[in-house]
Amino acid sequence: MSSYKKNHHLCPLIEPQTQISSKPLAERVRPTSLDEVVGQQHIIGPGKPLRKALDAGAMYSCIFWGPPGVGKTTLAQIFSHVLNKPFFQLSAISAGVKDIRETIEKAKKTKFMGSGGSAILFIDEIHRFNKGQQDALLGAVEQGIITLVGATTENPSFEVNAALLSRCEVFVLKPLELADLKDLVHQACERDAFLKSKKIKIKEWDALIQVSGGDGRKLLNALEIIVNFSDTKTVTITDKLVTEAVQKKLAMFDKGGEQHYDIASAFIKSIRGSDPNAAVYYLARLIEGGEDPKFIARRLIISASEDIGMANPNALLLANTGFDAVNNVGYPECRIILSQVTIYLATSPKSNASYMAIGKAQAHVKETGDLSVPLSLRNAPTKLMKELDYGKGYKYSHDFPNNFAEQEFMPAEIANATYYEPGNNGAEIKIRERLKALWKDKYGY
Secondary structure (H helix, E strand, O other), X not given: OOOOOOOOOEOOOOOOOOOOOOOOHHHHOOOOOHHHOOOOHHHHOOOOHHHHHHHOOOOOOEEEEOOOOOOHHHHHHHHHHHHOOOEEEEEOXXXXXXXXXXXXXXXXXXXHOOOOOOEEEEEEOHHHOOHHHHHHHHHHHHOOOEEEEEEEOOOHHHXXXXXXXXXXXXXXXXXXXXXXXXXXXXXXXXXXXXXXXXXXXXXXXXXXXXXXXXXXXXXHHHHHHHHHHHOOOEEEEOHHHHHHHHHHHHHHHOOOOOHHXXXXXXXXXXXXXXXXXXXXXHHHHHHHOOXXXXXXXXXXXXXXXXXXXXXXOHHHHHHHHHHHHHHHHOOOOHHHHHHHHHHHHHHOOOOOHHHHHHHHHHHHHHHHOOOOOOHHHOOOOOHHHHHOOXXXXXXXXXXXXXXXXXXXXXXXXXXXXXOOOOOOOHHHHHHHHHHHHHHOOOOOO
């Protein structure tokens, strides 16, 4: 973490610079060393993997997976700066196989000219590359022509080819916390010449933080908008000022498409809220904005389980089938499939019982640790294990009436723990009745 003061709210007043840069604030104050990076200490802190690699003067191909505005591009550029390696950047939104090959050829030339090892090739939104585009990178990565650094907001296990993924280390970047976002603002006030020419006081934080959505880039660009909007030497930032300034001017800075996360959020929340019209409206916004149809289809699968779940198990089947269909058909026709699945989910009964159940169970596991599995449930593949009573007393459910035999499945310490609470809808009311009939009052159904 850098040495700037974190607790003051006032930027020093100095003479204004003669010419303000045309670059956005987030670009002007982009860190050039790991010590200046806010957040991500789990991978760049003292003794952590990336810090150790850079300290050793080495770097390896990797993929940064995390939400927008948390430092993926910044870290890639720092690698190039610290290691003194050539830096090439491609966006998966606009680059094709031809662009990849041309960039690799340029990297070959820099290596031939003795630039200090392989060049760094940074690919933003690498999850948008198709198989052919990803395959075009393999040879250059294997031969050490490039050190690949990919950035993605999507799970690389699903979106990056296994062959390419196996050659890269995956680092998960965490969302910026409230303290991190405030640190970014203070850091910008101390480092940027334009902001230093103002006397800036942060009186209220709520609206500014809310506008950022946890995105550091959006936060800094919003800060610049607000300062410009006030057009005075002394700027006191309040929630009211933020609202007035951002409503008028923030859209012009949203060139990176961060707004699509807000639209995607509204899309899922409309489905959850059983409003098919709003859901289809936001679906149309995503489609018209050029969103990857697989991105939409994946979120429909998640919603089918998280928001509908056991209230209508067929929702997950339809959503998964919809994903396959979207993958096979593509735009423009797949918009019809997305619309059908969206409407089906929005009009289905809702239950988050499955979502809540696994959350409760995971929390309980963290709290109670590795409890012993009852002996009757343990596998007994050897004679010794049988002699130790592994599997003894287990009742094979199908040997009993109604395929049920009451017995203890939970570790003794948490015998009556309940995670799944059936919802009050038609399907789960029946589930509740059945569980109560089977287990009597054991789980409180």
